[in-house]
Amino acid sequence: MIALQPRSLDEVLQSLEDDPALVPTAGCTDLMVRGPEALHEMDRVIDLLGVPELRGIQEVAGGLEIGATTSFSEIRRSAAVRAAFPALVAAASLVGGWQIQNRATLGGNMANASPAGDSLPVLLALDAVVVAAGARGLREIPYAGFHTGYRKTALRPGEIVARVRLPYLPEGSVQAFRKVGTREAQAISKVVVALAGRVAEGRIAELRLAAGSVAATPVRLRAAEEAVRGLSPGPAAADLAGRAAAREVTPIDDVRSTADYRRFALERVVRRLVLGMA
Ligand SMILES: Cc1cc2nc3c(=O)[nH]c(=O)nc-3n(C[C@H](O)[C@H](O)[C@H](O)COP(=O)(O)OP(=O)(O)OC[C@H]3O[C@@H](n4cnc5c(N)ncnc54)[C@H](O)[C@@H]3O)c2cc1C
Incomplete structure (x- = not known):
């Protein structure tokens, strides 16, 4: 070589x-x-x-x-x-x-x-x-x-x-990251999600959600973003975002996880991250 x-x-x-x-x-x-x-x-x-x-x-x-x-x-x-x-x-x-x-x-x-x-x-x-x-x-x-x-x-x-x-994100923006693996540390992800967004006047004004390990490439969760834009952050918006995210991805079964578990975990993680904007 x-x-x-x-x-x-x-x-x-x-x-x-x-x-x-x-x-x-x-x-x-x-x-x-x-x-x-x-x-x-x-x-x-x-x-x-x-x-x-x-x-x-x-x-x-x-x-x-x-x-x-x-x-x-x-x-x-x-x-x-x-x-x-x-x-x-x-x-x-x-x-x-x-x-x-x-x-x-x-x-x-x-x-x-x-x-x-x-x-x-x-x-x-x-x-x-x-x-x-x-x-x-x-x-x-x-x-x-x-x-x-x-x-x-x-x-x-x-x-x-x-x-x-x-x-740089605008003043007052929030960011979050969550990885779900087989264990807490040193695991390759089953699902990984990142959020960048901003709440203005009590409403979700901007939101970008992206996920990994749920498709062939990392994907923006655009349906989840759209589902909650303009809503007050809180449990109702978080539920909507989680459900929309789970519907819009097509994960696969592989050695690390099943498609069903990935969809389930994605819904929970997106819900939790959006709830964190409240
Ligand atoms: C034990 C172990 C645990 C790991 N855990 C994780 C984990 O938890 N999460 C995770 O995301 N990854 C993990 N990885 C994978 C790996 O560490 C990462 O993907 C890492 O960021 C790769 O960077 P590198 O510099 O080592 O790339 P390299 O191995 O040097 O290169 C990787 C590829 O990128 C190409 N490449 C590198 N630099 C460039 C460049 N500047 N421009 C164009 N092409 C380039 C190379 O040609 C090659 O195809 C793990 C790996 C190991 C061995």
Whole structure:
């Protein structure tokens, strides 16, 4: 295996232009558990961890940008992320254990595109924008269009995730995150839900709900959002949102859970998160 170790984004882009089939690697917490056959197919990899432009958390006009190779531990520790995006911190705190959080990157979670990826519904609920980098430069992809199918993304051959931009939410907004797994810690999710919303003058004025592990990609729960927009937050609205969410998803049975349990858990979690807006 040939492993390129570029030291700048320009070097990465040049290498990807020369060979768009290069496999980007970051924390390798997904790549290294893919099994020997998959690993043997990776003749040439490009290690992104030594590229300063892909790392760290920066304030930009109207939001924060998080570099693709920023680890979940760095996200947990960041005062800026904790202040503005507690739902992302909550998700980061539940990705595997500490050892995984020290290695695993946000960009790797996104690009790996597992429907169970914990950060994915959060990025969707926060209306994130992906900044992709390729030989033709940078381009922006709204997060809602990033996951195009089961384990598929809108990245083109030779493109990588460079960073993700999170727009600040309006004053008075609330955020929430909940993951249901087989146990409290170190579990891959059966259902994962994120909420971003705002109550104004006693009514739910804005609401974005997103869920993972209930479809081939993370999904916005638009029927649930619509069901309660304009209502007073409380048990009645929470019930409506939960029931609408359970109706609008088509989960599958797999090794981690049954479709029925996922639908049941989604209803309860959405209900609880919407109730939390009251
Ligand atoms: C024990 C264990 C527990 C885990 N628990 C969880 C969990 O609870 N929740 C969860 O969501 N995940 C979990 N994971 C999965 C994994 O840790 C995360 O998905 C992690 O964020 C992947 O990041 P990484 O940097 O290790 O990616 P890598 O393994 O380096 O890469 C993953 C994929 O993304 C591609 N890639 C990486 N970076 C980029 C980039 N910048 N641009 C384009 N492509 C890129 C790679 O080519 C590869 O296809 C767990 C993994 C393990 C081994």
